[in-house]
Amino acid sequence: MSSRRRTTIAVIFGGRSVEHDVSIVTGHQIMKAFPSENDDIVPVYISRDGRWFTGEALSDLDNFRDDDIQRHDGVRSCLLSPDTRHHGLIVDPLAGRFSKSEVRRIDVAFPALHGSHGEDGSIQGLFELADIPYVGYATLGSALANDKIMTKAVLRQAGIPVLDDSWCTRDTWFDRPDAVIEELLARFELPLYVKPATLGSSIGIGRADTEALLRASIDIAANFDRRILIEPAVTKGIEINCSVMGLGDQYEASPLEQPVSWDEFLSYEDKYLRGSEGMKSAERQVPAPISAALTRRIQETSIAAFKAVDGRGIARIDYLVRPDQNELFLNEINTMPGSLAFYLWREDGVTSTDLVQKLVQLARAAHAEKRRNTYDYKTNLVEIASQQGLKGAKGAK
Numbered sequence: 316m317s318s319r320r321r322t323t324i325a326v327i328f329g330g331r332s333v334e335h336d337v338s339i340v341t342g343h344q345i346m347k348a349f350p351s352e353n354d355d356i357v358p359v360y361i362s363r364d365g366r367w368f369t370g371e372a373l374s375d376l377d378n379f380r381d382d383d384i385q386r387h388d389g390v391r392s393c394l395l396s397p398d399t400r401h402h403g404l405i406v407d408p409l410a411g412r413f414s415k416s417e418v419r420r421i422d423v424a425f426p427a428l429h430g431s432h433g434e435d436g437s438i439q440g441l442f443e444l445a446d447i448p449y450v451g452y453a454t455l456g457s458a459l460a461n462d463k464i465m466t467k468a469v470l471r472q473a474g475i476p477v478l479d480d481s482w483c484t485r486d487t488w489f490d491r492p493d494a495v496i497e498e499l500l501a502r503f504e505l506p507l508y509v510k511p512a513t514l515g516s517s518i519g520i521g522r523a524d525t526e527a528l529l530r531a532s533i534d535i536a537a538n539f540d541r542r543i544l545i546e547p548a549v550t551k552g553i554e555i556n557c558s559v560m561g562l563g564d565q566y567e568a569s570p571l572e573q574p575v576s577w578d579e580f581l582s583y584e585d586k587y588l589r590g591s592e593g594m595k596s597a598e599r600q601v602p603a604p605i606s607a608a609l610t611r612r613i614q615e616t617s618i619a620a621f622k623a624v625d626g627r628g629i630a631r632i633d634y635l636v637r638p639d640q641n642e643l644f645l646n647e648i649n650t651m652p653g654s655l656a657f658y659l660w661r662e663d664g665v666t667s668t669d670l671v672q673k674l675v676q677l678a679r680a681a682h683a684e685k686r687r688n689t690y691d692y693k694t695n696l697v698e699i700a701s702q703q704g705l706k707g708a709k710g711a712k
């Protein structure tokens with residue numbers, strides 16, 4: 316056994332997102348992957364309404380069968396402090412007269428959150444304030460990749476093939492639906508796909524083969540997001556996914572998977588409810604049955620896309636592909652892929668333990684890299700301001 320200090324890793328799951336339940340499963344998969352003799356794993360659960368908890372009982376998946384996690388022994392409320400001196404959780408932050416709150420130091424945060432308030436840069440901002448190393452994309456990359464409209468804008472600029480698209484706000488849609496439809500039909504041919512800009516797991520997504528369905532799909536998407544993306548459907552295509560891992564100038568692409576057969580699209584049920592462990596029992600072919608040349612092209616495109624959105628840690632990058640035409644479109648970048656895309660890396664002999672440890676190592680490396688920036692820049696501005704009065708100092712900027 317090495318003599319290195321044990322690392323305390325907070326695995327954070329749940330969250331205020333429609334993908335809350337998926338995140339509970341991902342969080343438990345991650346916790347199970349860490350060898351317990353090496354590290355201290357601190358489970359942190361964020362409820363659907365955004366309350367934070369910690370405690371041993373959160374390591375047992377069975378305790379999540381209902382929404383009342385608090386009734387289990389030892390579950391305590393907590394928060395992640397943005398104060399760099401705490402460097403971790405404050406447990407029982409509102410403790411009363413007879414109990415004390417305590418600080419639980421954390422070495423690395425491992426967010427296992429999918430979608431809003433977790434995969435979108437918001438919690439990454441909190442880790443940045445706290446100065447705690449964390450797994451995965453930083454704030455900008457997370458926010459970009461979480462937004463389907465922005466992802467495509469940035470990737471298009473980087474020369475990566477994406478489908479043409481249009482988008483509107485829900486206010487525009489409710490104010491002028493006929494104008495929106497007219498514009499869409501003038502520009503694109505049906506069928507079209509309609510998506511809320513920032514959700515995942517196929518929630519709120521619709522395929523419209525007729526104008527009536529197009530209207531209905533936009534109505535549905537407008538329930539889920541303020542901005543709605545509309546793009547042409549890729550017909551007679553297949554889906555191919557590739558995972559990328561890395562940081563800085565070093566990236567690796569995984570073998571590819573083909574998740575389902577032609578023309579179908581994966582619904583939430585297909586993805587998560589068919590088996591107990593994520594998509595395990597859904598149809599998936601790894602490696603994907605496409606040519607070596609196309610495989611290589613997708614892997615290269617994946618690395619370029621990962622870099623273009625300032626990626627770090629891991630992502631699963633999804634494509635819509637027409638192999639017979641040698642045509643591919645990058646569809647989306649998932650910065651916290653379900654099951655961490657473990658099943659793809661396994662093909663390269665990477666175990667789930669290797670994968671989580673590698674991600675922790677990348678988190679530490681990213682943090683060390685950021686330390687090279689200077690944040691403390693002393694000036695004599697305050698001294699001048701206090702001598703001259705605030706009016707005089709105002710003009711300094």
Ligand SMILES: Nc1ncnc2c1ncn2[C@@H]1O[C@H](COP(=O)(O)OP(=O)(O)O)[C@@H](O)[C@H]1O
Nearest residue numbers: 508514515516517518547548549579580581647
């Ligand atoms: N333009 C498109 N053409 C064909 N199928 C699509 C298109 N966009 C999405 N799909 C199908 O819908 C599914 C969900 O869409 P996606 O953009 O991946 O959203 P999510 O973030 O919910 O996974 C995809 O896996 C694919 O099957």
Ligand SMILES: [Mg+2]
Nearest residue numbers: 516517633647
């Ligand atoms: Mg998808």
